[in-house]
Amino acid sequence: MEKLSKKRAEWIYKKMNDIRNFEDEVHQIFSTGSIPGFVHLYAGEEAIATGVCAHLTDKDYITSTHRGHGHCIAKGCDLDKMMAEIYGKETGLCKGKGGSMHIADIDKGMLGANGMVGGGFPIAIGAALRNKYLKTDDVAVCFFGDGAANEGTFHESINMASIWKLPVVFVNENNSYGEATPQKYASGSKRIADRASAYGIPGETIDGKDLMAVYEAAGKAIDRARKGEGPTLIECITYRNYGHFEGDEQKYKAKEGQEKDLADRDSIPEFREYAVAEKLLSAEKADQIEQTSVEDIEHAIKFAEESPIPKPESLYENVFVD
Amino acid sequence: MARRITFMKAINEGLDMAMEKDERVILLGEDIAGGAKVDHLAKQNEDAWGGVFGVTKGLMPKYGRERVIDTPISEMGYMGASVGAAATGLRPVPELMFNDFIGFCLDTILAQGSKMRYMFGGKAKIPMTIRTCHGAGASAAAQHSGSYYGILASIPGIKVVVPSNPYDAKGLLIAAIEDDNVVVFSEDKTLYGLKDEVPEEYYKVEIGKAKIKREGTDLTIVTIGKMLYVALEVAERLAKDGIEVEVIDLITVAPWDQETVINSVKKTGRLIIIDEANPHNNTATDIVAVVGDQAFDYLDGPIKKVCAPNTPVPFATNLEQLYLPNADRVIETAAELIDDLKK
Secondary structure (H helix, E strand, O other), rough: OOOOHHHHHHHHHHHHHHHHHHHHHHHHHHHHHHOOOOOOOOOOOOOHHHHHHHHOOOOOEEEOOOOOOHHHHHOOHHHHHHHHHHHOOOOOOOOOOOHHHHEEEHHHOOOOOOOOOOOOHHHHHHHHHHHHOOOOOOEEEEEEEHHHOOOOHHHHHHHHHHHHOEEEEEEEEEEOOOOOHHHHHOOOOOHHHHHHHHHHOOOEEEEOOOHHHHHHHHHHHHHHHHHHOOOOEOOOOOOOOOOOOOOOOOOOOOOOOHHHHHHHHHHHHHHHHHHHOOOOOOOHHHHHHHHHHHHHHHHHHHHHHOOOOOOOHHHHOOOOOO | OOOEEEHHHHHHHOOOOOOOOOOEEEEEEEOOOOOOOHHHHHOOOOOOOOOOOOOOOOHHHHHHHEEEOOOOOOOOHHHHHHHHHHOOEEEEEEEEEEHHHHHHHHHHHHHHHHOOHHOOOOOOOOOOEEEEEEEEOOOOOOOOOOOOOHHHHHOEEEEEEOOOHHHHHHHHHHHHHHHEEEEEEEEEEOOOOOOOEEEEOOOOOOOOOEEEOOOOOOOOEEOOHHHHHHHHHOOOOOOOOOOOOEEEOOEEOOOHHHHHHHHHHHOOOEEEEEOOOOOOOHHHHHHHHHHHHHOOOHHHHOOOEEOOOOOOOOOOOHHHHHOOOOOHHHHHHHHHHOOHHOO
16 A cells, blocks of 8 residues: 555645535535535545545546535545535536435546435445456445445445455445434444454454544555455444534434544544644645635635526436437 | 247347447346356356346356356345446346346336436436346246336336347347446246247347337227237237227337327227236326327227236236236227227
8 A cells, every 4th residue: 555645645635624614615505595405414524535535546436425525525526516516506517417415427436426325335336346347456435324334235235245356445434323323223233344254354443533544444455456355344433523414403412422522523633733743744735725725615616606507408308318 | 031039049149149249248147147156067167047047048158257147146236236337337237037026126226227317417328238027927926927117117217128029029138238228128928938030130129119010990909018919819809800900019118109109099099008017007007198198189989908907916827817918808898999899
């Protein structure tokens, strides 16, 4: 695995800030009523998408979740077009036809956020099957929540990835709650990673708030996949800053104790501190990245707000390839 | 004269030629070869089954296990994997052993494969052909005999074809595999042994185009799949009474050929649809609605449909035969429409 370079540390810090700023802004704007539908925000989980996607190119594929904005940003999707999509505008990444829960950009290897919990597993192994069949060294990464781990697709897909030694990494974002139900209630196994042994693949549980822990575990698993050694399951312990969706009162969240400690951690300043101490990032550069990120998100909002809504005739377009 | 081969062999040949032509075509399914990792079969490069009915027999030995992929019994896993492989550039042909298993994998078709292109603003292409089988008449009872092409046909973003004969089966399958959309290719399991003339070359039958199998002026009968043979028997019998029946094999149930059906109804003024599916919210009801709306002024009587009853498929042979639409029922229905036939 490649050691973290200055250039990559800067990329990571920018992406983490972009995700946080994007989501904090969407949170604000949603409360004003300018964004239709449902949004599920990724803020708090930035270390996972960025720590994993730092190892990927546009030729690698990812599948994502309801909480997909962070994966999109980390995979290199255009911020302006993403924001426009969430606003339901013609200039959106999906021409305003997908929205937050179905945002995708196949050209960037982003195979879609997914409105179906657990919907990404089989799609990811299909992309990995394609990579293997065409004898590429590209990989697929399947991001999934702790809720999705209890869907049948988890079992069928991981088992198939194992028997066919597919180049895929299953990255679990265990943020303690599937919707409003605690993971400790919904899962018979304490650790989701423990289930890996049932499929004969490696699994580990890591600190999902620690960028470097994610970066190293993902790097190892992705290398293994690229070398044709098969899938890995990584469980990242994390926490979401907001509710399951915007408007969720979050009555279930703990007010104190271990869970509250996890909730209070912020991987962005944690990574800044680490990167500056390791001389991967100067304080000036970090400040500059923070500023640029704020400006980029402001630009995205302006772009989205000024963009036209989709033309009525587009309702009928792209049902089929003509 | 072309050779005569079975419906099953025609499908096998269509798959073979599509695989020969395009390396991106792969097959996935349960026991489509069979015997994976069995040493004595591997040594002889043999498949164990070649599909539960033998439709894919010989394809694994010819193309290898990389292209003819035996899956675990995991319908949502391999159907979803087919969607993922199609979205990323392959042309998978997954086999759902019986269409009755659709419940296990419907999400991958209903919520994923059929919607990706639309949801992603036109960026995705899902060139995937789902082969499956339907139909009563094989004593397979309620969980292996249903006809669910109509359920799939109601989903936007997928095409559904139901061939009635070996010639159409081969040409439609090749057309489906070349199509850049999700196409469901539903085979009637009781037709597998049916023989007819099939050209040896690579050819396509157009998806979305019905065929007039017999011309007539007094009554139009539209059929799906093997119901064609019921209609042809009806046409023969009614011809003896001087009634000329026009028989249309619909071939594609989504999108179905409205033009051919409506033009025929304008000529005959009477329409019966024979659909083996259960009677409500099926393809026949859709045809009734569209023809009633667009050709009402040409109709000399109500549009009739002859379908399976609103029951699961029974096991006992006598009950199963009662379940299936037959020529007697269609002729009774025709008598309600045609004065000369009224007793």
